[in-house]
Amino acid sequence: MSTRPSTPERDLPPHSKWREPFGAVQTNLQDIDALMDVEAAADAVVEYGADTWLLNAGGILSFYPTDLPFQTRNPMLGRRASGDLLGDAMSAAKRRGLKVIARFDMSKVSSRIAAEHPEWLYRSPDGDPQVYNTLYSVCPSGEYYQARVFDVLDEVLDRYEVDGIFLNWFNFNERDYDEVVHGPCHCGACVEGFAKFSGGDELPRDMTSPAFGRWRQYVSTTLADLTARIVDHVEGRGRDVGVVLRRGAPIEYVEGNNAYRAMPGKELWPHATAEAVSAHASTRPDSAVLVNCCAFIDSGYRMANEQPEHFAQYLVQAIARGGSPSAYYFGAPGRLPVEPAISLGREVMRFRARHRELYQGLRPAAQVALVRPDHGSAAPGKYWDVLEEFRGLYLALLEKHVPFDVVPIDRLRTLAGQGALARYSLLILPDVGGIDGQASTVDDYVRDSGNLLLTGSAGLSRDGAIELACSPALRVSAPALEGAALRSTYVALRAQPRIDEFHYAGPLIPVSGRYQQFVWKPGAAKQGTVLPRAPFAPPEVAYGHVTSGDPDAVRFSHGKGQVVQVPWTIGRTYREYAKTDVRDHAVDIVRSIVQPSISADLHDSAEIVTGRNHDQTVVHVINHSGARRRSYGPHIPVTGGRLRLAGRAGDALKAEALLAGESLASTADGDDLIVELPPLGLFEVVVVTPT
Structure with missing residues (x-):
């Protein structure tokens, strides 16, 4: 037993x-x-x-x-x-x-x-x-x-x-x-079980039903x-x-x-x-x-x-x-x-x-945790929109070589209980909406010196309440701008001294998906400004943007930690338009909060995944150059890559590429150690060992 x-x-x-x-x-x-x-x-x-x-x-x-x-x-x-x-x-x-x-x-x-x-x-x-x-x-x-x-x-x-x-x-x-989607099960056992689980709700018929998120929770609980x-x-x-x-x-x-x-x-x-x-x-x-x-x-x-x-x-x-x-x-x-x-x-x-021994003790070692949403956190019918925000930020971090781990949203409290949440320097909540009973977990994480990046409506309940004490937002000021209401809307990252002449200083970053308007707390520091919608057609009258009081991002201190809130869906915007200035802006915000201990000078198509095996640093480098719309094709070799190990120039280290079977040259760049990578085929595994 x-x-x-x-x-x-x-x-x-x-x-x-x-x-x-x-x-x-x-x-x-x-x-x-x-x-x-x-x-x-x-x-x-x-x-x-x-x-x-x-x-x-x-x-x-x-x-x-x-x-x-x-x-x-x-x-x-x-x-x-x-x-x-x-x-x-x-x-x-x-x-x-x-x-x-x-x-x-x-x-x-x-x-x-x-x-x-x-x-x-x-x-x-x-x-x-x-x-x-x-x-x-x-x-x-x-x-x-x-x-x-x-x-x-x-x-x-x-x-x-x-x-x-x-x-x-x-x-x-x-x-x-x-x-073919047949919908939630309506057998006798499900009718009875869901009613008991939900407190009397009727079973939903499809994903658009208000009770569908609750159904997904019932499915998860039943299977668990x-x-x-x-x-x-x-x-x-x-x-x-x-x-x-x-x-x-x-x-x-x-x-x-x-x-x-x-x-x-x-x-x-x-x-x-x-x-x-x-x-x-x-x-x-x-x-x-x-x-x-x-x-x-x-x-x-x-x-x-x-x-x-x-x-x-x-x-x-x-x-x-x-x-x-x-x-x-x-x-x-x-x-x-x-x-x-x-x-x-x-x-x-x-x-x-x-290399069985290497993988025996391999553990994730990223400093950034990207929180993955689920049906329960998304408003009815909005799950795919929220998932696109997550995926846009996933791609941005990957392509700019910021190592990160994925953390399911419903595991935050468990991670904190294990003491494992504290190993992350930055937690990213990408437009996940309400986080219900886990808000105190996130607040405690920030208060104890963790850093938090919120995008879109992350931490906002379905009835419009601010769930996070650490949030820079005091309350919602107006309904969110969504879809067509955001056409021809931008954020300006620099001051606009000649805006009265309709003369603009770039970059101007497009805003797509949703912008949530807030009243901000005293002490919250705004960055950038929104240029609200102006005429965009016909071309002869497509001008007139002025600045607003709405920011691109807001910074706020809570306890020993820092919170940055981007009140728009920057990840969805990158997924929609694939513009590198959107991606780079998102990652610049991340890097302004935390500097990863390992980064890379590599083509955008290469990914780095960091891990540890006791005292060894293990970096998997993966070549995604063959990615297509519905498959992977042959990859293109990537040459000239380098890893940067922050603050380790003075350490006695040996770097080895296991697939290539060779030791790697390394040089100091200030306090950082630069490791030269061999030509990258499908993948490579670099192991850095103290000597």
Whole structure:
């Protein structure tokens, strides 16, 4: 029986083997693969540089001879000599020293099981089940997940010495394989559960419903509680079995995939993998994260290889941020022509395996924390706008080589409780809106010498109240200017002595998205000024801008810390127009608050990720020059790069490029140490060690 506390999150046991770095290959099998050559498959896993094999066990189809009436035994097993693919694969893996993670997909059941248990099924807002390729989606609120999943896990754990378990598609089925959005589940269990969770609210029908943010919180809570129950159940067996599941599991599952189809405008967010891994690594040091990297471009095109450079980016971003990578492809190794996709990634996997000790103790070391919003913090229907602000600032920091970690907004209080929030010199809240019960956490952080950057309406509740005592804002003075109301609006960074002549001193920075007008507290120092909207067409009368009392930014002291508030969506403006003067202005504000201990002189397409391993400084340098609208193509080599280590010119240090296999020249520049970088291909890892 587990004696862990009731908190939904579960860490790895202190001496678990899963605290060690690992690399996996997932062979996602179809029913015909019940006949595969397990010896050849296990050899392929080893050859790829992996020490872990993730393969099918049960759920939609059981690849072992299940005796449970609510499971479907793969009919192809009858043609296998042993009748048991999982058992044969286990034997082959153990002969090669591989760990095995058993894969389950409990998200769907056969028509037979659905007919026997209609109460287990997902129901659309209109009460319809969700059927895809004859399979019926089930709901995590219902009995199948809440009770029967434990029977399935027990059957496998009783029969096989697996090292881990993984539940695929562990979520509410609001979207199907064709990207059709069916909406929040309205099954009987969800109707009852949501009403109890929300205090009587009706279930929302879609993202625009006022209760949708509350629904997302219900989804998160339901899955977190079920995750904790599964982890405790497995741990109660007294074996070191890793549980790979959603956020809150001891091994968190993250997928690196080309999911642009779900994005507004169907535009790829190329940094999704790094963002997700950073959000985990910066907040949960006593757990692991498995990054499942897809070798195909889309769920509808599983035999279409991902670009080799794109697939390799998943792996590189994973290891740079502290994740354990998994190469994920369909079918028995060799049955589908996947080699072109995974070829470049093989060297990433092998590199990490060679440098296992380096990654064993690797921890994030950025001084800047960029807070990631969620549906709960955004106003109804505004989540994508808030996410664009976050992404705009993410890109600005990345391109100007300011190292940063991603911190989920709902983890701030937990980080502070761990004493980990204080390691950041700057916390950035990008237009996240209300932060509810975490305002005191942020106030305490600033009072105790932390620094804070707010943009847009960060720290402003939905009813217009200022939540942060440390905010420079006293109250809202007028409704926010949004959308078309901001057309032809600018911020001027310099004084405008000739504005009466309509003669302007640049730069003039466009303002897009939203500008929140405030009354500012006494002692708050304004910077720059807004030039409100003036006629912009036709050209003959497109002039007339004058200054206003609204600032570009405001500075304020609180306790030992400093707060800078930019009351407009500077990140969204950069995402919208990609103007470097917007980006540079945002980063200039950051650098006016904190000077990073490590920076770089590199092309904008190169990213630096900083970490520490005991007394070693570890810098991953990643080449994003191949990024395209919906994929990565071949990268362009970047030459002439340099790292700057602030204040370390007098230290006795040795710098080495691990991929290039060479020591790096370094010189002093005042108090700083300059390290010359080798030509950058896909990535490089620089280790700086005291001598």
